[in-house]
Amino acid sequence: MLDKTPSDGPDAAQRPEADTVGPYAVPITLRVNGMTHTLSITPETTLAQALREQLDLTGTKIACDRGACSACTVWLDGAPVCSCMVLAIDVGAREVTTIEGLAAGEALHPVQAAFIEHDAIQCGFCTPGLIMSCVALLRRNPRPGEDEVRTAISGHLCRCGTYPHVLSAVLAAARAAES
Ligand code: FES
Ligand code: FES
Structure with missing residues (x-):
């Protein structure tokens, strides 16, 4: 019989019971683009689904729905993540930023404008x-x-092959911000 090591942790009977949620809808609060929303979601709902189907923020796209294409990229506390790979229930107090949160009113973010300018x-x-x-x-x-x-765009799949134009747009936006 194998000896138990400290890394095995407590026996199952001694472990505290995990909180169980679902399978029915549960209320959660999401901070998105500076606003607080209360939603009712089933636990398997991804952040991408919650954004699109409950908050109508359809700028975030779902393509592969399995973390392979990055079409669904949003920020969590400023860091890009694939929102199809994050459960909405796990977001907690982190701030979500979507493409709708980049423009200032009618004024596009300079990178958005550069994408248009550089086709x-x-x-x-x-x-x-x-x-x-x-x-x-x-x-x-x-x-x-x-x-x-x-490197920054290496996880993004573009079937239309816009990569050279994306590169030009980002470098131009960086140059414009300096001048
Ligand atoms: S939809 Fe492809 S990574 Fe999320
Ligand atoms: S998939 Fe990138 S522009 Fe069409």
Whole structure:
């Protein structure tokens, strides 16, 4: 018989009972783009589904729904995440930012404007997610080189092949912010 090691933790009978939620809908609070929302969701609801289906924030796209394409990228406390891979119930007090949260009223974010200027959009399905990752990059590194932009967008699949234009747009937005 194997000896028990400290890393095994307490016996099952001694472990505190985990909180169980569901399978029915439960209330949660989400902070999205500076506003607080109370939703009623079933526990398997992803953040992407909650944003699109409950809050009508359809700028966030769901393409693969399995963490492979980054179309659903939003920020959690400023860091890009695939919202199809995050359960809404796990977001907690973290601030969610979506593509709808980037523009200031009618004024597009400079990276959004640069995407238009540099023709970095075709069907547009990947575009909101790409922009969220590109703006996050410029927030942590206002003057990225080409390789840094390529790395920042490396998880994003664009079936229309806009990558060279995305690269031009981000570098131009960075240059414009400096001048
Ligand atoms: S839809 Fe989330 S990664 Fe593809
Ligand atoms: S613009 Fe069509 S998938 Fe990227």
